[in-house]
Amino acid sequence: MKRLSFNIGNKKLPVWKQNLHVLWFGNFVAGLGFSLITPFMSLFIDTLGKFSRTELNLWSGVTFSSTFLITAIVSPIWGKLADQHGRKIMMLRASLGMAIIIALMSFVTNVYQLIALRTLQGVFSGFISNSNALLATSAPKEKSGQALGTLTTGTVTGTLLGPLFGGVIAEAFGYRVPFLITGSLLFIAFLLTVFFVHEEFTPVAKKDMVNASSLYKNLKYPHLIMGMFITTLIVQASNNSVNPILSLYVRQLMNNGDGVALVSGIVSSLPGIATLLAAPRFGAWGDRIGTHKILLGGLIFGVIVFIPQAFVTNVYQLGFLRLLVGISDAAMLPQIQTLLAKYSPYEATGRIFSYNQSFQAAGNVVGPMLGSGVSGIFGYSAVFISTSLLVAANFILAFFNTREIRDEDK
Structure with missing residues (x-):
């Protein structure tokens, strides 16, 4: 054609x-x-x-x-x-x-x-x-x-x-x-x-494809790469845990009033707005002081902003806190991508990112199931408490998995 x-x-x-x-x-x-x-x-x-x-x-x-x-x-x-x-x-x-x-x-x-x-x-x-x-x-x-x-x-x-x-x-x-x-x-x-x-495509021969075990052995910091995969999964799970119940939570806060779908749409968009504005600044800051430090700071901030969402009394408070969640996201997901790119061999970067995409999708599975399960048993507010605990566990995991980078900086 x-x-x-x-x-x-x-x-x-x-x-x-x-x-x-x-x-x-x-x-x-x-x-x-x-x-x-x-x-x-x-x-x-x-x-x-x-x-x-x-x-x-x-x-x-x-x-x-x-x-x-x-x-x-x-x-x-x-x-x-x-x-x-x-x-x-x-x-x-x-x-x-x-x-x-x-x-x-x-x-x-x-x-x-x-x-x-x-x-x-x-x-x-x-x-x-x-x-x-x-x-x-x-x-x-x-x-x-x-x-x-x-x-x-x-x-x-x-x-x-x-x-x-x-x-x-x-x-x-x-x-x-x-x-x-x-x-x-x-x-x-x-x-x-x-x-x-238009694509000028040159296929990769099967014999030239390195298997997953050989790829893992050739990584400079294999624990870091695997750790970032898991961190990605938990970040996505944390972000998506509220998706199944967000509109229902908004409806509860609005006392079943009119315009729930519109208000839910606005509240859902706020984290994205904050991420779009903050991510470039965090990226530049990470280049100066260390990408892993921005990541760890974002996880700590995430714990702080998820907890009060369980106790809001109106949609304005929820919207403001969801905006802060976007700032936390800006300090996490782009930094994970940067660490993966920096510490992956050039010839394997594509496969590393495809594996990370799978972990990201897995987090999108775990998060909504966690949110719907917790809310069904304990109510909507409990979703935000459980999510903050999940982010705290992610901080501990990321802290240990970036140890080799911190040692390298010394």
């Missing part, structure tokens, strides 16, 4: 810039696809049957987690296939598959159908990771950092605005319409990728 091109005036865009524009939109929509339902999924499930509070919390946790459970399992498989067959075809698979699956969610009549479709959504993961890999290989070396940094803002912006858009659309048109809109946007991303993304 002939590749189409963008033109600015009479000037033709370089291939890598054209790829960047298209993939930015695709990452933005993929981010929307995963976060759009956050503020109203529990409320939507509540319309699909008659559930007790415990049942509603349980089904919400299963629905949130199912996508990420499958993503954790299939990510390494898709990564290996991408090395053998190309990144573009993996992005086409992911965008078309998600477009169909998410659109079908608007037609479900019971929670079992919704869970089945959320599970299939996990099978069609991989657009974001493969778009990063494709852009990294197509952009000039001197422009790769700028290109990948710009591409990352697409994912962050989509994830950031997703809950807000979802809340606004659900409040105005009902819970089913956001699924149709997201599916349509993903189909547009699929078409743009077909016609406007």
Whole structure:
């Protein structure tokens, strides 16, 4: 198929810039696809049957987690296939598959159908990771950092605005319409990728692929790398533990008033806003004083800001504390990525990050299940207390796993 091109005036865009524009939109929509339902999924499930509070919390946790459970399992498989067959075809698979699956969610009549479709959504993961890999290989070396940094803002912006858009659309048109809109946007991303993304692909021979055990042995600090995988899992579990109950907690704080979906969307978006603003500053600070120090500080701050969320009396207090959670996130997730990049061998960086993606997805499974389980037994406030304990355990783990770096600095 002939590749189409963008033109600015009479000037033709370089291939890598054209790829960047298209993939930015695709990452933005993929981010929307995963976060759009956050503020109203529990409320939507509540319309699909008659559930007790415990049942509603349980089904919400299963629905949130199912996508990420499958993503954790299939990510390494898709990564290996991408090395053998190309990144573009993996992005086409992911965008078309998600477009169909998410659109079908608007037609479900019971929670079992919704869970089945959320599970299939996990099978069609991989657009974001493969778009990063494709852009990294197509952009000039001197422009790769700028290109990948710009591409990352697409994912962050989509994830950031997703809950807000979802809340606004659900409040105005009902819970089913956001699924149709997201599916349509993903189909547009699929078409743009077909016609406007170009890849010059050289497959990796099977004989040149190092197995996982050999890769582990060749790491300079294997305990650090494995520790960061687990830290990623716990960070994601902590961040997502409140997702199944957030809209229900907001509804409780608002005394079942109007506009719950909209307010939930705003509250859900606040951590993303803070992360977007604070992450670059923490990154630069980490370069000066040590990335691991920023990570440990972020974990301590996370413990501090989760506890009072259990005792708020209105949504304004909850919103402010969720904003502070975003600052904590800005000090954690980017620093983990930086440590993995710094202490991974160049030829294995892609695989290291694919493994980390699996742990990240696993955290997205554990978190909602933890939140729904704890809230079903002890109530919504207990979720924030248990999450603070989880973050505290993560600090202890990260402190010991970064010991070799601290010794290196002495």
